[in-house]
Amino acid sequence: MPGPDDPYDTSTLSAVRQKVAELFRKIPFDRDVKSSGDTAGLFEQLTGWNQAKLDAKWAEEDEARATARADGKSEKIISLMPNTTTCNEFVLRVGHAIKSPVPLGQFYIDNVLRKAGFEDAWVPAGSGERPGLGDPFVVTSRGHMGVSEKFIGDQWYTIESGQGGHKLGYDIVKRKENPWNPAKILGWVNIDMLMLLAQPAPDWLRGWWVVDFAGTQAWLYVGDRPKCPCFAKKPIAMTGKPVGWTPWEATVHASEDGKSAAIDFGNGGPPGSAGLVKNVQASGPNAIAGDRNGVKVTATRPG
Numbered sequence: 001m002p003g004p005d006d007p008y009d010t011s012t013l014s015a016v017r018q019k020v021a022e023l024f025r026k027i028p029f030d031r032d033v034k035s036s037g038d039t040a041g042l043f044e045q046l047t048g049w050n051q052a053k054l055d056a057k058w059a060e061e062d063e064a065r066a067t068a069r070a071d072g073k074s075e076k077i078i079s080l081m082p083n084t085t086t087c088n089e090f091v092l093r094v095g096h097a098i099k100s101p102v103p104l105g106q107f108y109i110d111n112v113l114r115k116a117g118f119e120d121a122w123v124p125a126g127s128g129e130r131p132g133l134g135d136p137f138v139v140t141s142r143g144h145m146g147v148s149e150k151f152i153g154d155q156w157y158t159i160e161s162g163q164g165g166h167k168l169g170y171d172i173v174k175r176k177e178n179p180w181n182p183a184k185i186l187g188w189v190n191i192d193m194l195m196l197l198a199q200p201a202p203d204w205l206r207g208w209w210v211v212d213f214a215g216t217q218a219w220l221y222v223g224d225r226p227k228c229p230c231f232a233k234k235p236i237a238m239t240g241k242p243v244g245w246t247p248w249e250a251t252v253h254a255s256e257d258g259k260s261a262a263i264d265f266g267n268g269g270p271p272g273s274a275g276l277v278k279n280v281q282a283s284g285p286n287a288i289a290g291d292r293n294g295v296k297v298t299a300t301r302p303g
Contacts, residue, residue, distance in 0.1 A: 016195045019097045020134030027159060033173040046173050047089040047161055057084045058166045086171050087144050087162030091136045094147050098191055101198040107142040109189060117227040121194035125182040137188035156180040197226040202258035204282045208238050209299040216272035226251050232270045238302055
């Protein structure tokens, strides 16, 4: 496995992935980070857990298993009872490093992203893509998760906690290396896309707009989520959030400086409304304009 003399190249990483790379640099190449011994302090930094907390949790789980046996539960059922490790907690720390809008250390993170309007940040394992540095992944059983570090050829390097447990008497954060096999995972979170989607719409873009797609009109409401409802007919109420006709969804991608945005109107609206409108900017006190395939798209505040 490459050591500190052969690190991954961070010079071309996004600012989001640079934050995770900074966290990864704390993790030694020559030994595991254990919850006990001289790495205990670093383990707690990386997971938020310490040996005393793990011992207390394992004792609690032992007691629950003993009670289940006394109640006549089968060993198969008892084997499915919780046995705490800290894989989720390490992924949570990665989320903290990038200021993720949702807690990333969840086995059903794909569902969490969808409910929060960030489903475009989830990449299914069968997509043909590969995760980048800092992308949290979930294994097929939904019983473990870790974080991608890099690829060298078809060798996949990851950093994963939960590599110890009750039987060992301590938990471990470990650098791992395996051949890339997407069949073993459900997918991963593209943290670049997540943080792009989480970028809040600037004040000048929020609220109601009547959009003109060269003759086709639509009513768009930009709120505090990346997914924004669009209406083919004027909604019944426009004094706040939408009330009225069934909408389709547009997605707003704000620039980091908040001076422009891109709006993806998808293909769920009336003819002529589909597609990505780039470089959307304010063009007056109550007007915006952008470009869709070389054609100007304008919008005004409803009067």
